[in-house]
Amino acid sequence: MRIAAFFDYLTYERRFSEHSIAAYRNDLLQYFDYLQQAYELDDPARADSDMVRSWVVHLLQQDYAARSVQRKLTVVKGYYRFLCRQGVLQRNPAAGLHAPRHRRRVPHVLRRELIERLFDELPFADDFGGWRDRSLLELLYGAGLRRAEVIGLRVSDVDFNGQLLSVRGKGNKVRLLPLLPRLIRVLERYLDVRHATFGAAPDALLLTDKGQPMYPMFVYRKVKHYLDLLEQGGPHSPHVLRHTFATHLSEQGADINAVKELLGHASLAATQHYLHPGLAHLRQVYEQAHPRAERTPKDPPPGES
Structure with missing residues (x-):
């Protein structure tokens, strides 16, 4: 499965932080566990796109936030890309799959x-x-x-x-x-x-x-x-x-x-x-730039009230 080689790549070539590596490892192991339980598949290299898609659906059914599902799918895609570069796979079974978009909240800012x-x-x-x-x-x-x-x-x-x-x-x-x-x-x-x-x-x-x-x-x-x-x-x-x-x-x-x-x-x-x-x-x-912002309001013309 070349898991150790994948995380060596993230650590030494991509220079990911320890925190990111730990999160990625948990996400990947969660995916592997799903393949084993749902499909009795011990080798993730044998998974197809339908299996990956069903895992994404499973996460959503478990009430994972869209942002979390996106991150987990990104990890799985990266793992399969790594296997393709290593010659283990010919195609990435997660390629083309998309998690639901999450709505980005406007950050809170202190006055x-x-x-x-x-x-x-x-x-x-x-x-x-x-x-x-x-x-x-x-x-x-x-x-x-x-x-x-x-x-x-x-x-x-x-x-x-x-x-x-x-x-x-x-x-x-x-x-x-x-x-x-x-x-x-x-x-x-x-x-x-x-x-x-x-x-x-x-x-x-x-x-x-x-x-x-x-x-x-x-x-x-x-x-x-x-x-x-x-x-x-x-x-x-x-x-x-x-x-x-x-x-x-x-x-x-x-x-x-x-x-x-x-x-x-x-x-x-x-x-x-x-x-x-x-x-x-x-x-x-607006008040500084708009040409009519500083004008005194007047009664609107007939028909525009």
């Missing part, structure tokens, strides 16, 4: 006044935890980092002299981001307090209260705690701050290609999903 309250009004303790939390939030919003990226930051990734931050993104691709003076001051203070608290510590930049590298749920809980203080009811994940970073840059006139590079996107299509101007901004653009 600028909420961001100002977050950093200028909310009380952060003057201790390790307070400066760590402020640094975490400043990096997520001030640099637009993904949760995995902020967890993966090392002390050596911060170049205070050059005012640059080295970030390892998806596929272990490294990008350099400018550090604003505000963020530099916060990180310098955090590292001073961190050293006074833990002395020699792991190279990971941001640590838990026990002096260990942060983990995904720790980051999620911290972000949700502070954003819940600002507003009730909204989704308050770390990615909200990344969405907000991109949207605020766009609303201030930043070029979309520059935003793409800052976010570490491979294509503009991914960036465009982030750049949805708010209604207030659309109204402002």
